[in-house]
Amino acid sequence: MAPDAVGAVVRDQQIVAVSRAARAAGVRAGMRRRDAQARCASLILVEHDPARDARRFEPVVRALSELVPVVEVAEAGTVLFGARGPSRWCGGDSALAERVHRLAAGALGELLALVDGIGVGVADGRFAASVAAHRSVHAGQPVLIEAGKDTTAHALASVGVRALVQIAGLPAELTGLLERLGVTRLGELAALPRLDLGERFGPNGIFAHRLASGEDDRHPEVRAPSPDLAVGNEFEEPVLQLGPLVFAARHLADQLYERVAARGEVCTRLLVEAETEHGERSDRQWYLNGGLSAAAMVERVRWQLEGWVNQPGGLSAGVVLLRLTPDEVLPAQGRQLGFWGEASDADEQAARTITRLVGLLGPDAVCVPEWRGGRHPGDRYRWVSATSTDIADRAARVRAVAVSEHPWPGGIAAPSPAWILDPPLAVQVLDADGAAVRVDGRGAVSGAPSTLLLTGASSAVTVADWAGPWPTDEHWWDPARRRRRARFQLLSDRGEAFLVSLEQGSWWLEGRYS
């Protein structure tokens, strides 16, 4: 995407991120795809792809690791690190913040023009520092919050409670309820008695209060894992390619996940270390609120190593060591196997199967369905590569929210064809006189379909009954993507039903009601 492009990232029909130019055009995160396109017809939409984000963000992380030995990546776009040491070395927090800003800007290069800016915040703890960094984006300069509980609470007081969801990962129901109760700012939340919050909202309420009061923002149950959990692999033959490294990581992640799970815990922060024969190192911490599954660990190792192995200039020698160390663990919740080990067991096993198949056939060989929405049976869901999605988040991925809430006008009602032809197959539909059936601009049919000729198969299908046309005119605002189609259902004399469409004089077989 060009630096001045009007672009946005879309996930589940919702805009999740916008470029600076798109923001100027009135597009905002949280909008529905169609609303955004209505605001700005030339909007370039790209699908949400965490792997791509991680790849593009890698130079920034690499640039920062010159300054800080180990940085923690929460998601692509956000890095956290302990500032005390580097700050002393740089000569103070503000000098450090400016240095970080410079390094990140240099690493982003021309991508910088796409984003609103780089925010750098220094504060006590992950939460306050992230809030400071967000504020810094708009302020245009680093935001420092002085150390100490009271100063932190004071600085957070004017922040909306929604930050608890966006930054600390607390459930949205909590803040939704708080807002309805009239508590909209963290300062107001901090002023409430903590015990009452605990009574009303449980542990999350207490945790939220602690964050708002500027106290320790680690999840209360987070603990340091026992040191013998680390798993590693020393390669006798130095490895230069990414494939075998990821393959090795897969075994390590499985092992680690099982060891941690056997103690009833999940790993929320993972340290991934790799070293080459010549002593070049890549150390990263990866953080995920709810804990990392084995597949999520492999994914993060892949992101890290991909950027490292493919960095400009490349590595001078093969990798000889790969080690995964759990850094923080949480007691596992709701992931416990049933006594007979069914449901969640099946999910873990399926995730392992996917990993194995990917190792066998390549990263894009395995697909899972994702809900997308659309008028045509083949559009409503689509297949996405299993490695590019978080398997643990499956339920959210396929939920068809819009089916009940926002119906697609012009869609054909159920039942849908069980057999989809994608791409569609060219066919011919003839009327009783043997002439091709046409539809005029007003939707009138030139003659009743009586024969369906499947290209390739010599036998003609006799049409016993039919319905249609159902015209659709999609993307009419964009000449390049505009599609006008008229669809028909045809029923053969042998009881087979077909979904066919007519587009610019050509007939296509789109599906069979097999």
Add this chain to the structure above:
Amino acid sequence: MAQGLADRVRPLSLARERVLPVHSALAEVFPEGGLRRGTVVGCQGQAAWSTALALAAGPAQAGSWVGLVGLGSRWGLSAAAEWGVALDRVLSVPTVETAQLPTVLAAVADGVDLVVTTGAGVRAGDARRIATRLGQRGGVLLVLGDPGGFVPDVVCSAVTTSWTGLHGGCGRLTARRVRFEVSGRRVDRPRHADLWFPGPAGTPSRVQTEVDSNTRRPSVRLASAG
């Protein structure tokens, strides 16, 4: 450890562990009320794909995963959702080279309870090995259309008898009636049912026999003798 303990204290195999559940309208047609684990099931007839969707819905809702091998993007996901297949438990290997097909089928069969594929490109020897693997692992393989090298233990055949909803240019397809037959070497005698597949409400159900059932009964007797 929990798994080891579970294995040790498990007194006998429960019915639901031997059989994958299917939709209640179909359950009566199957000798054991569902798909017996470790078997190869053929889906044939005009409604073969819908049969596979209907058979996948029960296990997927009960927490099993469904793995599709070599079906490209032909598996209608909208239809699958309508039939009740939990799409968050579906994975697909759309295209597989023939040489790798047995390996991929075995790998998928190792990890999921229900595997769906077409018989094309699998030789009898490989098919036997995969069937053995299924037997050990307790999965079920659905083979769409021509079984190729596979020898189905159970064959489900769904022949369309009528579609309703179309009226010479008007209406739309709403419901279908099929004659559903379960036969094969693991079934002592062929079993039949007349089903709405799907019915006007979108789900499969038994066709309620009219009060005068004389016309129907002989045909059942005739078929079960054959």
